[in-house]
Structure formats: structure tokens, C-alpha cells
């Protein structure tokens with residue numbers, strides 16, 4: 121893929137963020153998500169790719185736009201897999217909480233895992249722990265190994281996890297191990313990316329979250345030089361069957377970066393919607409302007425670019441109905 125596509129991708133996540141940011145704190149996650157999705161869809165069609173959505177808003181019969189299998193892009197240019205989450209953290213926007221993002225990854229055709237909509241067990245690290253840990257190991261073994269590699273006492277190791285009832289045993293073990301825990305209420309793409317940013321103070325991301333979000337996080341970590349392992353958690357026979365239908369022969373297998381994002385030809389972009397750990401949220405300025413902060417990265421070069429943009433809102437047709 122041409123490197124120029126990276127900047128085009130930022131325009132797409134900026135559009136989604138600008139559209140959904142209007143809904144911050146207004147208690148309506150569906151409107152916020154719908155606005156982000158429509159804006160992302162409209163902007164994607166201006167990008168010179170022949171894209172197929174592989175991670176999207178749901179199946180064709182569930183989602184009006186950006187559904188799995190939908191063709192996007194201008195129809196000229198390279199054939200690419202497209203993974204989107206126009207509003208990652210719908211509750212965060214609805215409740216006016218930190219850390220929601222508009223997120224997009226593209227990779228050369230056939231290279232992103234077509235992850236079914238179910239939970240995935242996840243382990244994400246930054247570059248310092250790349251290749252050192254195994255999702256299959258008991259969590260206390262993983263923590264001890266991480267502390268040794270990072271040359272920190274256990275009490276300085278900081279682990280991020282979604283605050284969920286299903287994580288009760290995991291959290292108990294983390295506490296018994298003596299590590300520090302930072303809880304997330306939602307938004308585990310940002311959570312899984314955190315260990316790759318030293319300034320986050322997070323060493324490891326663990327626990328289960330959405331499988332589609334896992335593929336997006338894996339694309340980000342491929343660009344950041346970090347590591348990601350995931351295991352699908354089909355919760356019923358129907359979900360197990362769904363994995364098989366989607367071309368995943370062994371749904372219980374641990375999937376590493378090569379299985380999730382089988383290429384360095386991947387671009388990841390994200391724009392902050394509400395204020396976040398590594399990206400400020402959308403700010404509305406005087407003079408009908410709004411400011412966005414985005415991150416765009418290519419795995420091939422590992423360049424991490426942050427882009428601050430000021431938008432003149434009357435010139436954004438996709439915002440007219442928001």
C-alpha cells in the first residue's frame with residue numbers, strides 16, 4: 121500500500137470522531153455510534169482503495185453500514201481488508217467518560233483475521249516484552265516473568281484490565297501477586313495499546329474483551345512493535361460453529377500477531393473522541409472550528425505520527441445531520 125494512504129485514513133477517523141463527539145454525555149450510545157458510522161462510511165468512499173470490511177459494525181442483516189463483507193473505498197487502488205470501529209467505547213461517549221476512539225486499520229487483502237463477534241482472551245505488551253510471554257501460561261507465571269524481564273519488583277508492575285464481573289478470579293490472582301492494577305470501564309483497543317506507550321505506565325493488558333477489538337489492537341501493536349496474543353472464547357455451540365464458518369479451523373488456538381495481522385503492510389489510524397490516555401478528545405473552538413488529535417502508524421516503517429487538525433465545521437457535509 122502506498123504510504124499516502126496513511127493520511128487518507130486519518131481523514132476517515134477524524135470524520136467519525138467529529139460526528140460522534142457531539143453526542144458526548146448525552147446518554148445515547150446508538151445515536152453516537154450511528155453518527156460515527158455514517159461519517160466514516162462517507163469518508164471511506166473518497167479513499168483510493170478497493171476495500172472489503174472484515175471487522176465492522178456487524179453482519180449484513182444487523183448493520184446498515186460498514187457491515188462485514190461490505191465493499192468500501194473509491195473502487196480504484198489496492199485491494200485491502202478494512203477493520204473499523206467508528207466509535208470504540210459507545211458507553212464512554214454516551215456517559216461523557218474518557219478514552220473513546222474512532223479506529224480504523226487497513227491491510228493488504230486477506231491479511232486481517234475475520235474475527236467473529238464474540239469474546240477473546242487477550243494479552244498485550246509493549247516492545248520490551250515482545251515474544252517473552254505466553255497467553256497459555258498461568259497469569260502468576262506471566263507476571264513473574266514480566267517483572268524479571270522488565271527488572272521491576274512485582275509491586276511496580278502495572279496491569280490494565282476491564283472491570284467486569286467475569287474477571288473476578290483474574291483480579292483476585294492479580295491482587296494476590298502484588299501488582300498494581302489500572303481498571304478500564306470500556307475501550308480495550310486503547311487498553312491493549314497502552315503497554316506500547318511507555319508514558320502510559322502500563323506494562324501489560326490482560327483479560328477478555330471483544331474479538332473484533334482484538335484484531336484492531338493487534339494491528340496497532342504490529343505498528344508499535346509490541347505484542348498481542350488472543351484466544352477466541354466461543355460461548356456456545358453456535359459461536360463455535362460460527363468460528364468454523366469464518367475459516368478458523370481451531371477456535372481454541374492461541375492466535376499471535378502472524379495469525380491476526382499476517383503482514384507488515386498494515387496502516388492503523390485512531391482519533392480521540394473523548395479525552396484519552398494518549399489522544400485528547402475533540403475540542404470545539406470559537407469560529408465554528410473543532411480540533412482533533414489523531415495517531416497514524418504504518419507497520420512497515422514503524423513511524424508513529426500524531427496529527428493535530430483544526431476543522432472548519434461548515435465545510436464538513438457529513439456533519440450536517442449531527
Ligand SMILES: O=P(O)(O)OC[C@H]1O[C@](O)(COP(=O)(O)O)[C@@H](O)[C@@H]1O
Nearest residue numbers: 207208209210306307308329330333
Ligand atoms: O462490555 P463487554 O461485554 O465486557 O465487552 C467488552 C468490549 O466492549 C468495549 O469496552 C466497548 O465496545 P462498544 O464500543 O461496542 O460499546 C470494547 O472496547 C471491549 O472489547
